[in-house]
Amino acid sequence: MTVIDQTSTEFDDADRVGLDHRLAQLEAHAIFVIREVAAECERPVLLFSGGKDSVVMLHLAKKAFEPGVIPFPVMHVDTGHNFPEVIEFRDRLVEQMGVRLVVASVQDAIDEGRVADPGPTGSRNRLQTQPLLYEVGRNKFDAAFGGARRDEDKARAKERILSFRDLFGQWDPKNQRPELWRLYNPRVRAGEHLRAFPISDWTELDIWRYIAVNDIELPQMYYAHQREVVERDGMLLATSEVTPALPGETPFVETVRYRTVGDMTCTGAVRSDAATPLEVLTEIEQSRITERGATRADDKFSEAAMEDRKREGYF
Amino acid sequence: MELLRFATAGSVDDGKSTLIGRLLHDTKALFDDVIDAVAATTARRGGEGLDLALVTDGLRAEREQGITIDVAYRYFSTPLRSFVIADTPGHVQYTRNMVTGASTSDVAVILVDARHGLREQSLRHAALSALLGIQHLVLAVNKMDLVDWSEARFTEIRDEFAALAERLDVPVVTAIPLCALDGGNVVDPSPHTPWYDGPCLLEHLETLPLPRYDEGALRLPVQLVIKPGVGSGAGVTAERRWYAGSLAAGIPQVGQEIVVLPSGTHSRIAAVEGNAPAVRVQLEHELDVSRGDVIADAHDAPHTVPQILARVAWMADKPLRAGSHVLLKHGTRTVKAVATQLHDRLDVATLDTHTGVDELGLNEIGTVTFITSLPLPIDAYATNRTMGSFIVIDEVTNGTVGAGMVAEPAGAPV
Numbered sequence: 001m002t003v004i005d006q007t008s009t010e011f012d013d014a015d016r017v018g019l020d021h022r023l024a025q026l027e028a029h030a031i032f033v034i035r036e037v038a039a040e041c042e043r044p045v046l047l048f049s050g051g052k053d054s055v056v057m058l059h060l061a062k063k064a065f066e067p068g069v070i071p072f073p074v075m076h077v078d079t080g081h082n083f084p085e086v087i088e089f090r091d092r093l094v095e096q097m098g099v100r101l102v103v104a105s106v107q108d109a110i111d112e113g114r115v116a117d118p119g120p121t122g123s124r125n126r127l128q129t130q131p132l133l134y135e136v137g138r139n140k141f142d143a144a145f146g147g148a149r150r151d152e153d154k155a156r157a158k159e160r161i162l163s164f165r166d167l168f169g170q171w172d173p174k175n176q177r178p179e180l181w182r183l184y185n186p187r188v189r190a191g192e193h194l195r196a197f198p199i200s201d202w203t204e205l206d207i208w209r210y211i212a213v214n215d216i217e218l219p220q221m222y223y224a225h226q227r228e229v230v231e232r233d234g235m236l237l238a239t240s241e242v243t244p245a246l247p248g249e250t251p252f253v254e255t256v257r258y259r260t261v262g263d264m265t266c267t268g269a270v271r272s273d274a275a276t277p278l279e280v281l282t283e284i285e286q287s288r289i290t291e292r293g294a295t296r297a298d299d300k301f302s303e304a305a306m307e308d309r310k311r312e313g314y315f
Numbered sequence: 316m317e318l319l320r321f322a323t324a325g326s327v328d329d330g331k332s333t334l335i336g337r338l339l340h341d342t343k344a345l346f347d348d349v350i351d352a353v354a355a356t357t358a359r360r361g362g363e364g365l366d367l368a369l370v371t372d373g374l375r376a377e378r379e380q381g382i383t384i385d386v387a388y389r390y391f392s393t394p395l396r397s398f399v400i401a402d403t404p405g406h407v408q409y410t411r412n413m414v415t416g417a418s419t420s421d422v423a424v425i426l427v428d429a430r431h432g433l434r435e436q437s438l439r440h441a442a443l444s445a446l447l448g449i450q451h452l453v454l455a456v457n458k459m460d461l462v463d464w465s466e467a468r469f470t471e472i473r474d475e476f477a478a479l480a481e482r483l484d485v486p487v488v489t490a491i492p493l494c495a496l497d498g499g500n501v502v503d504p505s506p507h508t509p510w511y512d513g514p515c516l517l518e519h520l521e522t523l524p525l526p527r528y529d530e531g532a533l534r535l536p537v538q539l540v541i542k543p544g545v546g547s548g549a550g551v552t553a554e555r556r557w558y559a560g561s562l563a564a565g566i567p568q569v570g571q572e573i574v575v576l577p578s579g580t581h582s583r584i585a586a587v588e589g590n591a592p593a594v595r596v597q598l599e600h601e602l603d604v605s606r607g608d609v610i611a612d613a614h615d616a617p618h619t620v621p622q623i624l625a626r627v628a629w630m631a632d633k634p635l636r637a638g639s640h641v642l643l644k645h646g647t648r649t650v651k652a653v654a655t656q657l658h659d660r661l662d663v664a665t666l667d668t669h670t671g672v673d674e675l676g677l678n679e680i681g682t683v684t685f686i687t688s689l690p691l692p693i694d695a696y697a698t699n700r701t702m703g704s705f706i707v708i709d710e711v712t713n714g715t716v717g718a719g720m721v722a723e724p725a726g727a728p729v
Contacts (some may be wrong), residue, residue: 022318028593068541178411187713209721288347
């Protein structure tokens with residue numbers, strides 16, 4: 001695969017369409033889905049974490065409505081254990097794009113007794129579902145765009161582009177709506193909602209090629225930097241207040257980058273010298289581990305960890 | 316890089332999961348942590364090595380029952396092409412999910428077990444693929460090792476399927492003898508088939524011509540009207556409105572004469588922006604154009620008709636009858652419609668067509684006339700996939716209950 005050619009920033013968009021059938025098709029389809037949902041749903045929202053997939057989603061949304069503005073707010077489900085630089089990046093990008101930010105806070109959910117407190121160092125990953133659904137209900141959102149990709153996980157591989165959620169926010173994987181051609185059916189009743197996944201068919205490589213071609217800014221932690229980490233269960237975890245070194249662990253400084261950006265307690269770094277999108281592309285092409293396998297402790301519990309969380313209403 | 320989408324279909328136990336696992340494994344698309352997980356699961360279930368069928372395991376219920384319930388999508392690429400696999404279920408009760416996967420595919424790979432030959436599911440999948448206008452069918456005759464790689468057996472199945480494909484009007488059928496379990500003729504040639512001089516499955520998928528659906532005269536179903544400056548506060552300009560959408564055919568050219576349907580008003584393209592097929596255009600005249608309208612080539616426009624004759628695949632328990640009120644979504648417009656006549660039903664077991672039917676039940680295919688509340692600009696499905704297709708929505712449940720393919724551009728049955 002001649003990735004370097006395809007991701008050279010010297011190509012303008014017109015060249016890219018001619019040269020790269022795949023990325024052009026993926027982009028056009030994502031824009032189509034975003035426009036369909038925005039046109040047919042009353043109150044859509046875009047789920048935005050500051051991670052690379054959601055940054056690409058925001059970029060696609062901007063493109064979909066140019067020269068107008070993005071006609072919906074973005075929502076971040078904040079575990080309270082996010083990397084501070086990601087929160088800083090989130091706020092800056094949201095301001096640049098001129099969109100309204102809704103924060104669904106896990107800490108608020110804990111403080112208000114809507115979810116049980118897992119303790120100062122416990123994982124808050126699964127706790128995201130309640131505040132997510134709470135804010136969807138409170139804001140009467142009838143569609144939530146997500147940046148989930150089918151190559152991430154076997155439960156995600158099964159999901160429709162428009163995925164129906166019942167009154168309780170639940171996904172019923174055994175009874176999904178048929179989805180024919182590009183004719184999406186976004187109809188829901190009051191209290192129900194949709195999840196829309198415009199970049200379902202993108203792979204991790206596509207995301208990085210798109211970032212390189214369009215010169216899209218990401219949080220710096222996606223690129224090689226020095227960080228104090230401990231090695232735990234085969235992963236490198238950054239040391240912090242919420243992820244202190246455990247007895248017997250010795251923190252050390254390593255040159256790392258992150259392949260995914262999530263809750264600090266369950267998102268690991270990988271050793272890497274890749275400092276630019278092109279270097280990251282080269283690295284991923286040679287990688288033999290999936291991004292979630294390499295960096296997400298939350299997906300290692302069981303064969304159906306993601307399916308179970310999704311059924312409850314998770315992203 | 317080119318992108319080819321293909322659907323896989325087959326009966327239970329024809330080895331579909333193993334074939335996909337084999338394709339992914341032999342093209343190095345499986346990462347180490349996935350391989351480790353499959354090896355661990357294989358061992359836990361008392362097996363040895365890698366049970367490649369486990370690669371496509373998706374839902375808990377599918378693992379419990381050992382079947383595929385819903386379509387799963389998988390991705391891999393080779394130096395020549397990148398691929399999306401829609402791994403579709405074989406059970407008749409999940410036909411709607413098979414159709415979901417096949418509707419966006421360019422190619423259908425239909426598996427049969429060499430010992431059993433064609434079964435009702437094979438016929439159903441071939442018929443549905445043909446109905447969906449898939450131009451290339453691949454008959455993967457699997458488990459050739461269990462018939463001692465017999466050329467005679469392969470030829471027998473191939474010829475039987477060729478006869479079937481002819482009745483279904485499928486233009487290109489390629490039959491390949493293979494063994495997903497040992498990988499023979501999947502990615503690498505098998506030493507057991509010196510009598511076979513055709514391509515391996517992967518080579519065939521890498522080289523068959525990509526179908527194009529967007530040729531022909533301009534068709535732009537309008538998704539959105541974008542008013543520049545709106546919502547951005549100061550600086551609202553008198554700039555023309557933009558009409559955004561995804562091209563169903565053609566490429567708009569500045570100066571091109573267009574007609575807006577169904578209103579029939581004429582104008583010219585004033586500007587085009589975006590990466591085809593996702594574009595936005597401005598028109599020379601300020602017309603009343605809204606979501607659902609179609610901007611088309613003025614000299615080669617689709618027929619705008621109040622009545623549609625279509626082949627319909629029905630997907631709901633509640634049958635479709637003459638007199639049923641439904642919603643149709645065509646392009647970017649949803650209209651009220653009533654089924655006025657059911658003409659015939661296809662028996663997928665025999666491929667015979669029966670007339671004199673009074674309803675279309677779950678998983679049945681038939682020909683239906685609908686009258687719509689607003690005339691729709693349509694092309695025949697065979698000419699244009701987007702302009703010739705619609706979904707049927709149940710007004711009460713909001714469910715998608717049918718898929719329609721326009722049979723006649725003129726709309727009215729004779």
